[in-house]
Amino acid sequence: MRNLWSDEEAAATVERSRAGGVAEDLALRIYTSRLIGGEPALVIHGGGNTSVKTVVPDLFGRDVEAICVKGSGWDLATIEAPGLPALRLSPLREARRLNALSDEEMVRFLRANLLDPAAPNPSVETLLHAFLPHKFVDHTHATAILSCSDSRQGVDLCAQIFGARLVALPYVMPGFLLAKAVADAYDAAPAAEGVLLHKHGLFTFGATARQSYDRMIEFVSIAERAIAAAPAWTPAPRLLQSKIADAADVAPVLRGLCAEGLGGGRWRRFIAQHRSSPQIRAFVDGEDLADYGARGVITPDHIIRTKNKYLPAPAPRAGDIERFRDEAARAISDYRACYGAYFDRNNARAGGAKSRLDSAPRVALVPGVGLFGLGRTASEAAIAADLAEITIATVADAERLGGFEPLGEEDLFDMEYWSLEQAKLGAQKSKPLEGQVAVVTGAGGAIGAAIAKLFAENGAEVALLDIDEAAARKAAKTAGKRALAVLCDVTDERSVNAAYAEICRRFGGVDILVSNVGAAYESPIDAIDETLLRKSFEVNFFAHQRMAQGAVGIMKAQGTGGALLFNISKQAVNPGPNFGAYGLPKAAALHLVRQYAIECGANGIRANAVNADKVRSGLLNEAMIASRAKARGVDEETYMHGNLLGLEVRPEDVAQAFLHQALALKTTGDVTTVDGGNAAAMLR
Numbered sequence: 104m105r106n107l108w109s110d111e112e113a114a115a116t117v118e119r120s121r122a123g124g125v126a127e128d129l130a131l132r133i134y135t136s137r138l139i140g141g142e143p144a145l146v147i148h149g150g151g152n153t154s155v156k157t158v159v160p161d162l163f164g165r166d167v168e169a170i171c172v173k174g175s176g177w178d179l180a181t182i183e184a185p186g187l188p189a190l191r192l193s194p195l196r197e198a199r200r201l202n203a204l205s206d207e208e209m210v211r212f213l214r215a216n217l218l219d220p221a222a223p224n225p226s227v228e229t230l231l232h233a234f235l236p237h238k239f240v241d242h243t244h245a246t247a248i249l250s251c252s253d254s255r256q257g258v259d260l261c262a263q264i265f266g267a268r269l270v271a272l273p274y275v276m277p278g279f280l281l282a283k284a285v286a287d288a289y290d291a292a293p294a295a296e297g298v299l300l301h302k303h304g305l306f307t308f309g310a311t312a313r314q315s316y317d318r319m320i321e322f323v324s325i326a327e328r329a330i331a332a333a334p335a336w337t338p339a340p341r342l343l344q345s346k347i348a349d350a351a352d353v354a355p356v357l358r359g360l361c362a363e364g365l366g367g368g369r370w371r372r373f374i375a376q377h378r379s380s381p382q383i384r385a386f387v388d389g390e391d392l393a394d395y396g397a398r399g400v401i402t403p404d405h406i407i408r409t410k411n412k413y414l415p416a417p418a419p420r421a422g423d424i425e426r427f428r429d430e431a432a433r434a435i436s437d438y439r440a441c442y443g444a445y446f447d448r449n450n451a452r453a454g455g456a457k458s459r460l461d462s463a464p465r466v467a468l469v470p471g472v473g474l475f476g477l478g479r480t481a482s483e484a485a486i487a488a489d490l491a492e493i494t495i496a497t498v499a500d501a502e503r504l505g506g507f508e509p510l511g512e513e514d515l516f517d518m519e520y521w522s523l524e525q526a527k528l529g530a531q532k533s534k535p536l537e538g539q540v541a542v543v544t545g546a547g548g549a550i551g552a553a554i555a556k557l558f559a560e561n562g563a564e565v566a567l568l569d570i571d572e573a574a575a576r577k578a579a580k581t582a583g584k585r586a587l588a589v590l591c592d593v594t595d596e597r598s599v600n601a602a603y604a605e606i607c608r609r610f611g612g613v614d615i616l617v618s619n620v621g622a623a624y625e626s627p628i629d630a631i632d633e634t635l636l637r638k639s640f641e642v643n644f645f646a647h648q649r650m651a652q653g654a655v656g657i658m659k660a661q662g663t664g665g666a667l668l669f670n671i672s673k674q675a676v677n678p679g680p681n682f683g684a685y686g687l688p689k690a691a692a693l694h695l696v697r698q699y700a701i702e703c704g705a706n707g708i709r710a711n712a713v714n715a716d717k718v719r720s721g722l723l724n725e726a727m728i729a730s731r732a733k734a735r736g737v738d739e740e741t742y743m744h745g746n747l748l749g750l751e752v753r754p755e756d757v758a759q760a761f762l763h764q765a766l767a768l769k770t771t772g773d774v775t776t777v778d779g780g781n782a783a784a785m786l787r
Contacts, residue, residue: 547574
């Protein structure tokens with residue numbers, strides 16, 4: 104592993120930090136923490152922790168001996184000074200004299216010794232850092248270290264590889280007892296440069312930030328060389344069908360099978376993200392995947408993200424997705440049953456006080472296709488997929504060293520149902536559209552961008568489709584970092600199919616379609632050019648049908664219902680002069696909504712429309728406003744405010760109406776009017 108320490112960068116970090124009031128000790132702690140956090144082979148997604156023992160002024164300006172340790176919720180890759188809360192060191196060291204300290208008592212004790220009561224909770228391994236005498240301490244879940252310690256002869260192998268330079272301990276669950284065990288082990292071997300926790304990770308330490316970091320990189324490099332010296336391991340390939348289904352066809356099926364019906368049209372859905380690479384494919388295509396692919400996680404820290412085991416799924420044949428559905432349904436049913444038995448066994452051992460978590464898998468391994476990470480959000484799905492990729496590489500290396508042997512299920516259960524880990528996830532509150540994927544067409548425009556932003560704010564994973572890719576990307580930035588911008592010409596079937604395939608690979612499927620795209624064309628009806636009328640029908644009617652048809656196919660594959668939402672103009676019910684080229688296809692689109700409501704209700708798919716009028720956008724631009732005002736014989740101001748409420752309708756108002764329809768689980772065939780009040784356009 105490459106050592107990334109730079110004297111120049113370290114000095115620059117100290118200088119910048121000093122200008123911001125951060126002392127040199129803490130600045131160097133931040134610098135090496137980021138070096139560690141930026142390397143996925145060391146830590147990933149908030150894993151690992153670091154500390155520095157230093158002197159910090161208290162409220163009265165008195166110097167206090169303190170330890171600054173990574174706080175909960177912070178990532179080493181991007182950590183700042185607030186992410187390393189300071190605690191009084193003396194009371195923490197004194198705690199070593201205690202015989203026992205429960206997890207809850209430990210958390211209260213740590214918070215009581217924070218110099219800033221508003222600081223985040225310090226790491227659950229704070230006492231371990233405090234009990235060690237060294238100024239700087241680093242902890243990682245380095246994959247090379249795990250490959251060695253997770254091998255069947257891991258204890259002997261690590262002793263052979265590292266000798267007395269590392270103190271090796273059998274697995275002990277994080278907390279007070281582990282902190283004491285590490286401190287006792289170091290006291291017995293004070294020349295050691297680090298502590299290896301079998302099937303968990305590595306601690307290194309030193310008098311300086313560089314020494315501790317250098318030791319971490321050195322030991323990981325030693326492990327990497329030991330792995331490289333071992334014979335390569337490649338799973339024996341299974342015989343696959345010559346034609347395998349695409350990931351875009353597989354994802355909605357898996358996603359739907361993992362969802363949980365809650366009654367009344369409500370579902371607990373998952374987002375699914377596809378991954379593939381030569382290493383992933385070699386792993387999932389192995390003949391013995393059901394064995395090595397489902398043994399367990401490489402470190403207990405992963406279990407709250409991926410559960411204790413992965414799901415080995417069947418291979419999907421191209422053109423026979425129904426067979427895959429049946430086989431995958433049995434595999435997931437078996438997985439849930441095994442998880443239930445695992446919970447019952449270990450809950451009984453734990454006194455029966457635990458409440459069972461959901462039993463859906465978080466990683467699916469699909470021969471011929473790759474892997475899928477599943478989670479309640481796109482972020483959770485991506486984390487599960489990232490951890491699965493790391494796991495595949497680690498398991499492959501452990502197999503080179505004699506075979507992968509994970510921690511036993513009792514220890515894994517204790518971590519999965521550990522109150523302190525559950526608190527991290529339990530603190531997260533669900534949003535109304537969480538777990539749902541929304542597709543918005545015409546998303547680069549004012550109305551589409553407003554819809555995408557509002558849906559994302561309410562928890563949906565949003566795909567923004569537009570023929571103007573730059574506009575879609577710009578709108579996606581306002582919808583959040585998880586939003587997906589997709590170049591799509593909704594008048595082209597191949598472009599639409601490609602867009603849906605990309606969405607399925609990224610998010611797993613579609614739950615909500617907001618068919619918002621439209622283009623306004625003016626012409627007297629008796630003088631209209633047929634080419635113009637056909638062009639208008641293509642974008643204002645056939646595009647809606649094309650998008651809806653594709654969405655319904657995916658929704659039926661998922662089997663969890665969905666919502667088709669259409670942007671219909673008041674021209675559909677209240678035509679205006681010289682606007683027939685626009686109004687005619689919009690009227691047809693209104694009937695399209697009702698047809699889908701009639702034919703797809705049995706599948707739990709709702710079809711509704713929003714009838715908006717006079718919304719400033721790319722469609723109703725300043726030139727169009729002037730033209731329509733003239734056609735109505737009024738000035739532009741009167742035209743835009745010419746409704747019963749005397750209010751101009753904004754894109755955000757239209758977005759709110761679509762959100763209402765997305766949440767209205769027992770409404771279909773409805774048209775919601777957003778026009779400030781127009782008696783001539785009232786449907787009832």
